[in-house]
Amino acid sequence: MDEKEIKKEMDRLISVLEKANYQYYVLGRPELTDNEYDSLLEKLKRLEEKYPHLAREDSPTKRVGSDLASDFPEVEHSIPVLSLDKAYSTLDVRAWIDRIRKTETGDFAITAEEKIDGISLVLYYRNGLLSQAVTRGNGRKGNDITANAKTIRQIPLSIPVQEEVIVRGEVYLPVRFFDEINKKMEVPYANPRNLAGGVLRRIKSSEVAAVPLHFFAYEAIFDSAPDSYSDILNLLREWKFSVNDNFFRADTSLGYDKLFSAIEEFIKKETERRDYLDYQIDGLVFKLDSISMRERLGHTEHHPRWAIAYKFEAPQAVTELLRIDVQVGRTGRLTPVARLKPVELSGSVISNVTLHNQDYVQALELSPGDIVGISKRGDVIPAIEKVVEKAENSPPVWSMPQTCPVCGSQVEKKGSHHFCSNFDCPAQIKGRLKFFVSPRQMDIAVLGNETIEYLVDKGHIKNISDLYYFDYTVLISEQGFGEKKISQIIKGIEDSKKLPFSRLLIALGIPDIGPSVVKALVDNNLADIDELKKIAEERDITRLTAIEGVGESTANQLIKWFSDERFLSELESLQKAGFSLREKPEEKKDGIFSGQTWCITGSFNNFNPRSKAQKLIEDNGGKVTSTVSGKTTHLLAGESAGSKLAKARELGIKIVTEDEFISMLDSVKNSDKNKNQQPELF
Numbered sequence: 083m084d085e086k087e088i089k090k091e092m093d094r095l096i097s098v099l100e101k102a103n104y105q106y107y108v109l110g111r112p113e114l115t116d117n118e119y120d121s122l123l124e125k126l127k128r129l130e131e132k133y134p135h136l137a138r139e140d141s142p143t144k145r146v147g148s149d150l151a152s153d154f155p156e157v158e159h160s161i162p163v164l165s166l167d168k169a170y171s172t173l174d175v176r177a178w179i180d181r182i183r184k185t186e187t188g189d190f191a192i193t194a195e196e197k198i199d200g201i202s203l204v205l206y207y208r209n210g211l212l213s214q215a216v217t218r219g220n221g222r223k224g225n226d227i228t229a230n231a232k233t234i235r236q237i238p239l240s241i242p243v244q245e246e247v248i249v250r251g252e253v254y255l256p257v258r259f260f261d262e263i264n265k266k267m268e269v270p271y272a273n274p275r276n277l278a279g280g281v282l283r284r285i286k287s288s289e290v291a292a293v294p295l296h297f298f299a300y301e302a303i304f305d306s307a308p309d310s311y312s313d314i315l316n317l318l319r320e321w322k323f324s325v326n327d328n329f330f331r332a333d334t335s336l337g338y339d340k341l342f343s344a345i346e347e348f349i350k351k352e353t354e355r356r357d358y359l360d361y362q363i364d365g366l367v368f369k370l371d372s373i374s375m376r377e378r379l380g381h382t383e384h385h386p387r388w389a390i391a392y393k394f395e396a397p398q399a400v401t402e403l404l405r406i407d408v409q410v411g412r413t414g415r416l417t418p419v420a421r422l423k424p425v426e427l428s429g430s431v432i433s434n435v436t437l438h439n440q441d442y443v444q445a446l447e448l449s450p451g452d453i454v455g456i457s458k459r460g461d462v463i464p465a466i467e468k469v470v471e472k473a474e475n476s477p478p479v480w481s482m483p484q485t486c487p488v489c490g491s492q493v494e495k496k497g498s499h500h501f502c503s504n505f506d507c508p509a510q511i512k513g514r515l516k517f518f519v520s521p522r523q524m525d526i527a528v529l530g531n532e533t534i535e536y537l538v539d540k541g542h543i544k545n546i547s548d549l550y551y552f553d554y555t556v557l558i559s560e561q562g563f564g565e566k567k568i569s570q571i572i573k574g575i576e577d578s579k580k581l582p583f584s585r586l587l588i589a590l591g592i593p594d595i596g597p598s599v600v601k602a603l604v605d606n607n608l609a610d611i612d613e614l615k616k617i618a619e620e621r622d623i624t625r626l627t628a629i630e631g632v633g634e635s636t637a638n639q640l641i642k643w644f645s646d647e648r649f650l651s652e653l654e655s656l657q658k659a660g661f662s663l664r665e666k667p668e669e670k671k672d673g674i675f676s677g678q679t680w681c682i683t684g685s686f687n688n689f690n691p692r693s694k695a696q697k698l699i700e701d702n703g704g705k706v707t708s709t710v711s712g713k714t715t716h717l718l719a720g721e722s723a724g725s726k727l728a729k730a731r732e733l734g735i736k737i738v739t740e741d742e743f744i745s746m747l748d749s750v751k752n753s754d755k756n757k758n759q760q761p762e763l764f
């Protein structure tokens with residue numbers, strides 16, 4: 083496309099989106115689905131990013147979709163009433179947190195709540211009374227619908243504060259009323275949201291009062307507001323607003339992994355809960371808890387930088403399935419992969435999508451040539467959702483080959499997967515080696531995929547142990563292998579030998595034997611080659627299943643592998659190369675905090691991030707949890723500690739200040755000194 087055509091396409095998108103905005107916001111009768119709308123908006127956004135000089139000032143990407151109607155007086159908002167930035171996956175949420183981290187040092191709390199699919203309303207309270215209720219409008223100006231809003235019972239007409247308070251929230255119609263009320267409408271509405279929007283703009287308040295509209299409050303903006311969103315929500319509750327209780331709060335001091343698994347859990351819980359709620363939600367809203375941080379981050383013309391909406395449904399794209407290839411993995415598993423005609427979806431070009439296994443292909447009734455709908459639902463990984471249009475003279479549903487596409491060996495079906503039966507299949511060899519050297523395993527970065535492929539194709543390496551016996555210096559004359567690279571490989575190989583047996587065992591990639599099983603073996607003193615061989619010889623399955631976390635099939639795998647001659651001789655070679663094949667459980671840390679459960683709150687001068695304090699407690703035998711409960715024995719309270727401190731006081735938990743904590747640690751330092759050793763505390 084030349085620029086003229088691109089400009090034309092952008093103009094076309096803008097006029098389609100503007101019409102859709104009017105139908106959606108003002109008439110409450112959209113003709114596009116939200117997915118279609120979002121896809122078009124994404125498309126326009128991408129074009130504007132690529133051709134910024136063609137972007138129009140009045141583009142719908144730059145402003146809030148307007149719901150201004152001519153029947154009501156227009157009022158200027160005293161704050162910008164914005165839209166929200168969108169996330170379609172937890173990775174998008176992660177990227178948002180990363181952006182905040184770039185400017186904000188130290189830990190911060192994130193909250194999440196349901197994104198009510200209703201009508202945005204801004205309430206202005208002055209001298210303790212509801213003085214104006216204004217729609218979002220175009221973000222700067224809205225319609226004054228005060229009389230109508232006053233008919234909604236969840237909107238208090240007065241609040242116990244004199245200064246100006248702006249309350250934001252969502253008007254919605256509970257789902258249980260929708261059908262019955264909709265039946266009485268001249269032209270029925272498609273959903274409760276549209277009905278609520280239509281009713282709220284009725285001229286006669288008595289007509290509005292006849293419909294049981296509800297209101298959830300979610301922000302309050304006023305000069306003396308507390309610095310925490312959670313505290314503000316509690317104030318709103320005290321003022322008799324209806325505040326949604328499905329709420330999540332977590333702190334970055336948890337560490338990234340824990341924070342994200344908590345976020346994922348909340349998303350999962352809400353995705354399930356969604357269908358049982360009496361109001362519709364179209365996503366979740368993640369926000370920063372700290373109001374002062376929010377102010378520092380500010381907003382764009384379109385959305386605040388301190389919040390992001392996670393949407394349950396991702397936009398879809400439609401494209402053609404060109405063919406289905408089969409990949410063979412390290413365990414021999416055959417995975418069908420769809421090759422698509424490249425298509426853009428939420429900002430990335432998609433041309434390959436996994437199809438998992440034959441059952442999956444069967445369920446979709448896929449065959450090459452089909453036109454398919456793909457989405458990135460709740461995940462970054464795109465998936466084929468459905469066949470939109472069958473191929474002409476459609477071939478039968480695609481099926482798995484009978485032989486391995488790499489080595490030609492017979493294919494076996496186990497459960498819902500197919501496997502190449504040949505352990506020496508080049509694809510399996512390469513897969514095992516790539517897994518072995520990968521960052522989470524032996525972490526030998528110089529041995530990248532290409533190098534592994536080369537070494538296997540040249541016949542230099544076949545088994546994992548070969549990595550430790552091959553003379554890499556002979557590669558010097560070969561392309562791509564300089565002296566530097568070779569010495570890096572040798573160093574990586576040498577370093578890896580120092581890793582404990584547990585790491586080696588996981589890296590060998592035995593099916594089912596992952597980190598948790600291996601940890602259980604270590605903890606039970608069974609990460610020992612002789613022990614494992616003995617158990618395998620005696621087929622002592624109960625010895626293994628007695629361990630928590632080891633089931634029968636895992637136990638059988640272990641027995642199978644530790645009686646396999648070939649595997650054992652591999653291990654022997656690795657041992658001769660320098661690996662240790664036994665590992666003792668880590669001694670339980672004993673120390674001044676043994677038997678204690680600590681919780682940490684507030685901010686500190688010496689422990690930034692807070693995880694530093696957490697580590698010190700754990701290193702000295704204590705446990706750290708994120709909430710104060712009956713089990714908590716100590717609360718480490720830094721500056722501006724909030725609700726946790728109050729709760730700890732209530733429960734009579736010992737409260738420790740930063741200075742007291744340091745002197746507790748000092749006492750260990752001193753007593754250790756007497757033992758002639760001085761551990762690093764800070």
Ligand SMILES: NC(=O)c1ccc[n+]([C@@H]2O[C@H](COP(=O)([O-])OP(=O)(O)OC[C@H]3O[C@@H](n4cnc5c(N)ncnc54)[C@H](O)[C@@H]3O)[C@@H](O)[C@H]2O)c1
Pocket residue numbers: 102103105106107112113114115116117119120146147164165166167195196197198199200201202203218251252300367391
């Ligand atoms: N089908 C169509 O033709 C059409 C047209 C226009 C817009 N739309 C839909 O509307 C969406 C964009 O609309 P938008 O900009 O009005 O809204 P948005 O999706 O950008 O979300 C912002 C709004 O979320 C609301 N909200 C609900 N719960 C909230 C909470 N707990 N915290 C904070 N805010 C909360 C607020 O009213 C806020 O104004 C699009 O993604 C599209 O799906 C559809």
Ligand SMILES: [Zn+2]
Pocket residue numbers: 410486487488489490491502503504507508509
């Ligand atoms: Zn094969």
